[in-house]
Amino acid sequence: xxxxxxxxxxxxxxxxxxxxxxxxxxxxxxxxxxxxxxxxxxxxxxxxxxxxxxxxxxxxxxxxxxxxxxxxxxxxxxxxxxxxxxxxxxxxxxxxxxxxxxxxxxxxxxxxxxxxxxxxxxxxxxxxxxxxxxxxxxxxxxxxxxxxxxxxxxxxxxxxxxxxxxxxxxxxxxxxxxxxxxxxxxxxxxxxxxxxxxxxxxxxxxxxxxxxxxxxxxxxxxxxxxxxxxxxxxxxxxxxxxxxxxxxxxxxxxxxxxxxxxxxxxxxxxxxxxxxxxxxxxxxxxxxxxxxxxxxxxxxxxxxxxxxxxxxxxxxxxxxxxxxxxxxxxxxxxxxxxxxxxxxxxxxxxxxxxxxxxxxxxxxxxxxxxxxxxxxxxxxxxxxxxxxxxxxxxxxxxxxxxxxxxxxxxxxxxxxxxxxxxxxxxxxxxxxxxxxxxxxxxxxxxxxxxxxxxxxxxxxxxxxxxxxxxxxxxxxxxxxxxxxxxxxxxxxxxxxxxxxxxxxxxxxxxxxxxxxxxxxxxxxxxxxxxxxxxxxxxxxxxxxxxxxxxxxxxxxxx
Ligand code: PMP
Numbered sequence: 001x002x003x004x005x006x007x008x009x010x011x012x013x014x015x016x017x018x019x020x021x022x023x024x025x026x027x028x029x030x031x032x033x034x035x036x037x038x039x040x041x042x043x044x045x046x047x048x049x050x051x052x053x054x055x056x057x058x059x060x061x062x063x064x065x066x067x068x069x070x071x072x073x074x075x076x077x078x079x080x081x082x083x084x085x086x087x088x089x090x091x092x093x094x095x096x097x098x099x100x101x102x103x104x105x106x107x108x109x110x111x112x113x114x115x116x117x118x119x120x121x122x123x124x125x126x127x128x129x130x131x132x133x134x135x136x137x138x139x140x141x142x143x144x145x146x147x148x149x150x151x152x153x154x155x156x157x158x159x160x161x162x163x164x165x166x167x168x169x170x171x172x173x174x175x176x177x178x179x180x181x182x183x184x185x186x187x188x189x190x191x192x193x194x195x196x197x198x199x200x201x202x203x204x205x206x207x208x209x210x211x212x213x214x215x216x217x218x219x220x221x222x223x224x225x226x227x228x229x230x231x232x233x234x235x236x237x238x239x240x241x242x243x244x245x246x247x248x249x250x251x252x253x254x255x256x257x258x259x260x261x262x263x264x265x266x267x268x269x270x271x272x273x274x275x276x277x278x279x280x281x282x283x284x285x286x287x288x289x290x291x292x293x294x295x296x297x298x299x300x301x302x303x304x305x306x307x308x309x310x311x312x313x314x315x316x317x318x319x320x321x322x323x324x325x326x327x328x329x330x331x332x333x334x335x336x337x338x339x340x341x342x343x344x345x346x347x348x349x350x351x352x353x354x355x356x357x358x359x360x361x362x363x364x365x366x367x368x369x370x371x372x373x374x375x376x377x378x379x380x381x382x383x384x385x386x387x388x389x390x391x392x393x394x395x396x397x398x399x400x401x402x403x404x405x406x407x408x409x410x411x412x413x414x415x416x417x418x419x420x421x422x423x424x425x426x427x428x429x430x431x432x433x434x435x436x437x438x439x440x441x442x443x444x445x446x447x448x449x450x451x452x453x454x455x456x457x458x459x460x461x462x463x464x465x466x467x468x469x470x471x472x473x474x475x476x477x478x479x480x481x482x483x484x485x486x487x488x489x490x491x492x493x494x495x496x497x498x499x500x501x502x503x504x505x506x507x508x509x510x511x512x513x514x515x516x517x518x519x520x521x522x523x524x525x526x527x528x529x530x531x532x533x534x535x536x537x538x539x540x541x542x543x544x545x546x547x548x549x550x551x552x553x554x555x556x557x558x
Contacts, residue, residue: 002300009298010387012037021440023357026392031176031204031336031383032361033226036291040230043290047283055282056255056273070282073289074272080292081221082212083238087271090244091280094235095203096126098222099170101237101275102199103130105247107168113139116166118196120145120153120182121373122175125366127201131170145171145187147373151178151328158190166196173205177365177381179332181205188217197243203227207385208307208334210299213238225284230291234284237275244271253277303386310384310393311335317397318382323404327379335384338365341404346380347473347495348448349403355444356399363472426507427525434529443531447500454499457492470545473498477546479553486511487554491546498542504529505546514554522547 010016013035018025027035047069053062055070071086078086092098111117117131117140135142145161148154153171162169169191174181184200191198199220202211207228213221220243224235239247249256249268256277258267268274315331318324323342341349350362361381364371371378382396430450437443457466457476466476473495479487489510491502508525509517526532526543 002297002303004298004300004302004306004386006306006386006389009303010389012039012294013387014038014041016387020357020359021355023441026356026358026388026396028382028384028388028392028396029359029361030207030385030388031227031381033232034207034229034385035387036231036287037229037294039294040287040290043287044231044283047286052282054279066282066286069286069289070280073285073292076289076292076296077236077238080211080296081236081238082214084214085241088238088241088244090237090239090272090275091285092222092235092237093233093281094224094226095124095201095222096224098220098235098237099126099130099199099201101250102220102239103134105250105275106197106243107131107134107140108137109248111138111140111167114165115140116163117142117168117170118145118162118166118191119143120171121147122151122153122178122180122182122367122370123170123172124176124201124203125368126203127170127172127199128369131168140167144369147178147328149328150330151175151180151332153182153187155183155186158187162187162190162194162196164194166191166194168199169196170199170201172201172203173211174208174334174336175367175370176204176336177338177367177370177379178328179204179334179336179338179383180328181209181333184218185216192217204334204336207295207299209304219243225288225291228291229294230288231284234281234288241271244275249274249277251277254279298386307335307384307386310386310388310390313390314382314384314393317393321397321400321404324400327374327376335388337382338379339382340376340379341400344404345473345495345497346378348497349380349400351444351497352403352448353396353399355441356395358396358399426510430504430507431525431528434531443529444497447504448496449500450503451496451499451501454491454503457490461490462492468542468545468549470548471498471542473542475502475542475546477502477549477553479550479557481557485513487514487517487557489550501543502546504531505543505550509547509550514558517551517554 015035016027051062051065053066055067057063074086074089077089083089092101117135119128119131119142121144131142134140143161145153146157169187171182171187173184188198197219200218202221202223206223219240221238226232254277256269256274258269260266314335314337318337324339325342327338340346346362350360353360363378365381433446434443437446461478462476466478468475468477473493475493475498477489477491479489481487489506491506493499493502508520
């Protein structure tokens with residue numbers, strides 16, 4: 001019997017009560033990964049403190065307890081998705097590994113030149129790249145199912161795209177950008193009619209609806225624990241037993257064998273162990289088991305109804321923002337919204353929201369082909385789950401409104417200075433400027449203001465050579481050496497926040513010699529500025545990518 005009561009549910013997630021940039025965290029990045037309830041965290045810890053031992057191997061008590069709990073987890077997954085037997089449940093690192101496993105086993109052993117693999121335009125890279133690699137090896141070709149104007153795979157295209165040449169149909173149950181439930185039953189029926197195997201990417205569906213793999217009739221269903229309140233690094237490949245039995249193993253090693261000999265052929269273990277070489281992620285499996293208990297306890301009509309209310313409310317509030325443009329028309333099926341904001345770079349909005357304590361995602365969301373299909377370079381994504389609240393949605397919409405008001409980035413900048421003119425002193429000026437500013441929101445505004453001082457690079461200088469790779473948004477850097485052996489840099493980015501960071505970084509490197517540039521302590525500088533701990537990992541990496549590009553250029557110019 002499951003039950004759902006918002007405050008009791010929410011209270012179980014310790015991370016939801018932390019502060020970010022001195023603001024209560026609002027976590028709207030659940031499609032990337034969900035937060036974990038205390039019970040899941042406890043199981044992880046308990047395994048290591050109470051019964052850590054390897055599974056399946058030793059005949060001692062600890063190992064027996066660990067093995068029992070480990071196999072019980074498999075049984076729970078079997079029941080959770082209603083598969084026929086536990087032999088059909090294979091542990092993987094996550095959804096991504098599931099695709100690679102199928103491509104490298106069934107794919108390599110079955111596909112021939114000219115065979116067709118059918119995907120859709122809205123797939124995650126995890127459901128594209130393994131097939132491209134397979135196609136390259138085998139000579140198979142990839143065909144793509146188009147989408148309707150509402151972002152679902154177009155049922156009307158099934159007969160045309162899925163034909164007797166099709167051997168694999170691999171599609172997402174729910175797209176991680178569009179949040180639409182695809183008509184997978186119809187897709188599976190069509191694939192079956194032409195004798196193709198079906199693989200369903202369940203990464204986004206698993207936490208938002210009940211899954212019954214037998215009712216769906218698919219051959220494979222893949223998902224990751226971390227998107228359903230479980231730990232990272234563990235996932236499930238459900239496969240139909242007959243198919244799994246017919247497939248060669250994926251990787252070799254301990255546990256996946258029956259008998260190993262130098263003189264006779266090595267024989268492989270029975271399912272599911274044939275696909276699980278080496279010591280598995282035991283702590284991951286056990287805490288995943290607790291996550292399933294947790295979800296079983298709550299995933300019922302009440303929770304799904306609540307998610308739907310949240311979805312309707314968030315959709316209504318977002319629809320009121322004039323500058324906001326959803327990437328596809330209509331309301332999504334799960335509370336996941338993707339949009340752009342007219343006149344603003346996605347990363348600028350995400351960074352500004354972060355200064356309000358609101359975690360959203362911006363970029364291509366590992367769906368570059370979908371971005372091209374939608375004719376956008378990226379978008380913002382807000383993804384909610386059952387612990388989010390209407391009040392959080394309200395605060396988010398109000399914050400977005402504030403960011404979009406013209407005066408937002410012009411507020412608080414009394415000591416604006418022309419850092420570009422004070423040669424040699426620029427980094428100290430920046431440090432003293434940032435020391436005067438308290439809190440991340442103030443610092444964020446300063447970064448945005450500094451971005452305005454950056455002289456833009458002419459278009460012809462924004463080339464592949466000047467492009468900085470490793471930055472979340474586009475950024476370019478050019479440089480020359482003057483007669484004093486000092487390096488003079490110019491830079492630009494399509495995101496305001498990156499332009500601001502470029503000003504900060506160039507303040508430290510511009511008009512410096514090669515020795516000064518190589519010796520400069522970037523970490524200490526960012527520490528002094530009080531910035532490093534506030535930058536998102538990807539933006540943090542972007543900062544390092546800029547510094548690396550500066551050093552590479554200096555190296556090149558000698
Ligand atoms: N497919 C979809 C639809 C996803 O959203 C994700 C995760 N973003 C993946 C596949 C890959 O999952 P993982 O990174 O857990 O392997």
